[in-house]
Amino acid sequence: MKKLSARRRHPLAALVVLFIALATTGVLFTAFAPADRAVADETAQTLTIEEGKKLYSVGCASCHGTGGQGTTDGPSLVGVGAAAVDFQVGTGRMPAQQPGAQVPDKPTIYSQAEIDQLAAYISSLGAGPEVPTENEYNPEGADIAEGGELFRTNCAQCHNFTGKGGALSEGKYAPSLEGVDPKHIYEAMQTGPQNMPSFPDTTLSEENKKDIIAYLEAVNGDDTVEPGGLSLGGLGPVSEGLFGWVFGLGALIAVAVWVAARTAKAKKS
Amino acid sequence: MSSQEIPEENLPAEQSAGLDQQEHGAVKVADEKNPFADPGLPPHEHRIQDIDERAARRSERTVALLFTVSMLSTIAFIAAYLAIPVDKAIYVFPIGHISALNFALGCTLGLALFSIGAGAVHWARTLMSDEEIADERHAIEAPPEVKAKVLADFKQGAKESALGRRKLIRNTMFGALALFPLSGVMLLGGLGPAPGTKLRHTTWAKGKKLVNMNTNEPLRPSDVAVGSLTFAMPEGLDEHDHDFQKNIAKDALMIVRIQPDDIKDPRELEWSHEGIVAFSKICTHVGCPISLYEQQTHHVLCPCHQSTFDLADGARVIFGPAGHALPQLRITVGEDGYLEAVSDFEEPVGPAFWERG
Numbered sequence: 001m002k003k004l005s006a007r008r009r010h011p012l013a014a015l016v017v018l019f020i021a022l023a024t025t026g027v028l029f030t031a032f033a034p035a036d037r038a039v040a041d042e043t044a045q046t047l048t049i050e051e052g053k054k055l056y057s058v059g060c061a062s063c064h065g066t067g068g069q070g071t072t073d074g075p076s077l078v079g080v081g082a083a084a085v086d087f088q089v090g091t092g093r094m095p096a097q098q099p100g101a102q103v104p105d106k107p108t109i110y111s112q113a114e115i116d117q118l119a120a121y122i123s124s125l126g127a128g129p130e131v132p133t134e135n136e137y138n139p140e141g142a143d144i145a146e147g148g149e150l151f152r153t154n155c156a157q158c159h160n161f162t163g164k165g166g167a168l169s170e171g172k173y174a175p176s177l178e179g180v181d182p183k184h185i186y187e188a189m190q191t192g193p194q195n196m197p198s199f200p201d202t203t204l205s206e207e208n209k210k211d212i213i214a215y216l217e218a219v220n221g222d223d224t225v226e227p228g229g230l231s232l233g234g235l236g237p238v239s240e241g242l243f244g245w246v247f248g249l250g251a252l253i254a255v256a257v258w259v260a261a262r263t264a265k266a267k268k269s
Numbered sequence: 270m271s272s273q274e275i276p277e278e279n280l281p282a283e284q285s286a287g288l289d290q291q292e293h294g295a296v297k298v299a300d301e302k303n304p305f306a307d308p309g310l311p312p313h314e315h316r317i318q319d320i321d322e323r324a325a326r327r328s329e330r331t332v333a334l335l336f337t338v339s340m341l342s343t344i345a346f347i348a349a350y351l352a353i354p355v356d357k358a359i360y361v362f363p364i365g366h367i368s369a370l371n372f373a374l375g376c377t378l379g380l381a382l383f384s385i386g387a388g389a390v391h392w393a394r395t396l397m398s399d400e401e402i403a404d405e406r407h408a409i410e411a412p413p414e415v416k417a418k419v420l421a422d423f424k425q426g427a428k429e430s431a432l433g434r435r436k437l438i439r440n441t442m443f444g445a446l447a448l449f450p451l452s453g454v455m456l457l458g459g460l461g462p463a464p465g466t467k468l469r470h471t472t473w474a475k476g477k478k479l480v481n482m483n484t485n486e487p488l489r490p491s492d493v494a495v496g497s498l499t500f501a502m503p504e505g506l507d508e509h510d511h512d513f514q515k516n517i518a519k520d521a522l523m524i525v526r527i528q529p530d531d532i533k534d535p536r537e538l539e540w541s542h543e544g545i546v547a548f549s550k551i552c553t554h555v556g557c558p559i560s561l562y563e564q565q566t567h568h569v570l571c572p573c574h575q576s577t578f579d580l581a582d583g584a585r586v587i588f589g590p591a592g593h594a595l596p597q598l599r600i601t602v603g604e605d606g607y608l609e610a611v612s613d614f615e616e617p618v619g620p621a622f623w624e625r626g
Binding site for chain 1: 358488568
């Protein structure tokens with residue numbers, strides 16, 4: 001104790017005390033706070049909507065309005081459907097950190113149960129696309145070649161031939177599709193998030209969407225074989241040429257300089 | 270030495286005299302023109318291989334080893350080519366999943382070439398003679414007697430050809446040389462027939478249905494949602510047809526639906542069907558397929574040169590090098606409830622050309 005009090009005037013003492021206080025508060029809060037009720041199996045639809053509305057009022061209402069009618073800061077959510085909520089909140093895009101040209105994805109802050117509640121509330125405002133079932137987006141047995149053709153027709157202009165993403169106007173961009181959950185890809189096609197146009201079932205059938213997901217899995221999955229080795233971002237001749245000129249030619253120059261810098265003479269000068 | 274004398278010294282005739290003067294005076298090694306005396310070559314130093322025969326033999330063995338490695342690599346290349354199946358994939362640490370055949374071929378080919386190069390460099394540096402030799406340049410100008418002879422020969426030849434006397438030969442020769450390039454000009458005609466009116470027309474015509482390129486089914490107005498993007502071609506076009514590519518290059522359509530209130534251009538609204546607008550997918554700059562559609566701003570961006578068009582305002586060019594708005598196809602709904610064209614495009618699609626007007 002004497003040792004401790006001897007250091008109470010240490011310049012870092014205040015910081016240490018603050019840290020201990022914060023940690024204690026956190027531990028006490030987790031110990032006494034009500035347990036997460038979202039996982040509880042409350043199937044009653046109205047109850048879910050009720051919960052969703054509460055979550056909405058806290059996390060979304062400041063931009064989208066108290067009734068989802070939209071404000072100058074955020075669009076109306078009437079009729080966007082559960083699929084849009086599942087995509088936007090499930091990929092962490094919503095709630096947005098700040099308004100801007102593009103709202104990027106980030107770690108999700110809601111649990112799946114909470115997202116479902118939010119989705120139930122939003123779809124109660126107006127009918128829209130439903131969250132797809134695994135049956136709908138599971139790419140097993142889909143036609144990868146057909147998917148490639150559909151992808152090049154509908155998606156590649158923005159997302160690049162193998163889904164690596166690309167730039168749009170004024171700071172907007174089409175994100176990379178690498179490692180995106182098939183469900184989220186399906187929902188994005190269905191609902192058209194941000195500046196992406198939608199591809200509803202009437203123009204791009206469920207089967208077509210499955211094919212596209214299968215194609216992406218084939219060219220962009222964890223086990224995708226790059227026959228040539230380094231894909232250099234899969235961006236085409238620009239990155240490949242840059243690599244060749246900088247590293248290929250650079251290595252040749254470095255070797256030439258190294259060879260010439262070492263004298264072969266017996267007497268080193 | 271006065272400043273007026275310097276230009277004279279620079280004259281070719283004076284220079285040799287100046288040099289002679291310099292050589293006479295041993296102390297005066299430098300003048301204003303050449304302030305540093307030529308130090309000449311440094312004394313030659315030997316390499317260990319020049320002195321020690323054992324070192325030379327070691328170098329010889331190293332070079333031979335490198336060439337042998339190259340031979341073995343080439344044999345390994347052939348073996349890999351024959352033995353490894355094309356579709357076999359392996360995992361190599363920093364690179365990832367890669368074709369085993371490509372990896373083996375690349376490594377062996379690279380090693381074979383590198384070893385030849387390294388062997389040659391080592392050979393040249395350690396064993397070939399490294400005596401420095403200076404080879405003085407001779408004067409660029411020919412000696413006066415050679416110049417005089419060439420001039421005399423030329424005059425003699427001109428006289429013997431009698432070109433100045435026999436005017437008929439001279440004039441016909443000029444005629445032949447002047448006419449000959451015309452055959453090259455005529456060959457330009459072989460570049461192909463003039464395009465005629467082909468650039469002004471597409472397959473679109475009155476009553477042609479808009480067919481969804483994903484499903485090959487004709488489109489109904491209810492299929493096209495606000496904010497969606499669809500690509501369409503005229504009915505009757507088949508992907509397997511011989512001239513499909515030729516036609517789709519002009520016919521390709523981009524279909525979007527905009528809230529009618531958001532459409533600023535009155536003609537665009539009139540040519541649409543309840544906000545469903547059909548625009549040519551071919552950029553008017555150099556003809557890239559253009560479909561980077563942003564559904565919130567209704568801007569379409571061309572990936573080639575960043576031309577940007579505003580689909581809510583008659584596809585007006587709002588940025589980039591494109592010279593014209595994207596041509597719009599006037600559409601309506603037929604009796605059977607499908608979207609169809611009212612006529613062909615009213616202006617040529619794609620990049621501008623000389624006679625476009």
